[in-house]
Amino acid sequence: MLAALLVAFSAIAWAQSSTATLNGTLTDEAGAVVSGATVTLTQIATGQTRTAVSSNSGFYTFPQVKPDKYRLKVERQGFALLVREEVLLQVGDTVVLDLALKVGGVGETITVTGNAAPLLETGSSSLGEVVNSRTIESLPLNGRNTMQLVALTPGVSTTRSYRTSTFGSGAIQSNAFSANGGRNVANEIMVDGSPQVVMGYNQRAWVPNPDATQEFKVQTNGLSAEYGRTGGAVVNLVTRSGTNEFHGTLFEFVRNDLFDANGFFNNLNARAKAPFRFNQFGGTVGGPVWVPRVYNGKNKTFFFTNGDDGLLALIGQSINAQVRSDCVPYSAQWNLNLQYELPSQMLVDVAYAGNAGVKLLANAQLNQLTDDKLALGAQLNAVVNNPFFGVFSATSPLGARTTTLQGFPSQQL
Structure with missing residues (x-):
């Protein structure tokens, strides 16, 4: 946690x-x-x-x-x-x-009226791209990993592990992108001005989910002196806050094998689809802090909170598959943000963020056979004589080879 x-x-x-x-x-x-x-x-x-x-x-x-x-x-x-x-x-x-x-x-x-900001930013020499909340909410995300949208920035190239990473928090793969030729896994990630990179492995400590993210900017070059701890890009994420109006959302994202067609090789070998269940659900709520007859925080004090949970069932047959534990695993994210305006143009901003996982899935090699399932048995790791030494010569008939060489027994997983 x-x-x-x-x-x-x-x-x-x-x-x-x-x-x-x-x-x-x-x-x-x-x-x-x-x-x-x-x-x-x-x-x-x-x-x-x-x-x-x-x-x-x-x-x-x-x-x-x-x-x-x-x-x-x-x-x-x-x-x-x-x-x-x-x-x-x-x-x-x-x-x-x-x-x-x-x-x-x-x-x-x-x-x-209309957007009064100039199209060309002349007040800074930094290069980067801003991804706003509309883009974050509209584009499909595998596992609702906000960090996947970093790839929209010009000059950013990704690795295979980055593209397949379904978790933004705690995953090294979510930082496996290169900016303008720099090394991957050498980028700085910041949430509301706080560094979120765990030293040593450069993995994300915590990244807000899409519903709690207002926008983020990826700066790839021309960084100012305030930034450090990076050999590549800087990603600045900003979380949402409450407004003068109460707003809330509920969501459920479903991935299920019932919606998928069977694969070509499964059909070729008369195999059924592998079972897959992935449910992500949660909600948001925000607005002014209001206590009837006690306090009205409109224009002064606001709150915003978000919760996100996920249930993941066994992924089917795979060379490197995820093994299910005794109970259904789940992960959860939440955050709470409070703002209060003080005199003399001072603003107090307090945020709490958390991330927890229970019975998460581990990886196992399903195609790794034990010694007793192999032709040489327990002698697999031992030094043995070559059983075919001297059997074949340049004049040996092909039939002798085919009868002498025996294939290993196969096992259905």
């Missing part, structure tokens, strides 16, 4: 691995800088706000911003109110958004 407790204060100078930065310059219609303007950034989903004042050079900045969609509002006496809707900030981004204010009277507002 693995558990991690993370407490983060956004007012402290944390590395930007799990956040974003928004900055820019304010000018008027003539191109002159506008100082002393009040800039308000509001997270649409939670209603939480942050404010900044433009400097003498017209510069404003919002560091350490949680990835999400925001509304940006700029106010300055003598200028019309400027509102930019749906400013998208993604994990690890440094977005430069320069704004031009127009002269206007009191009550006049200029609203711009």
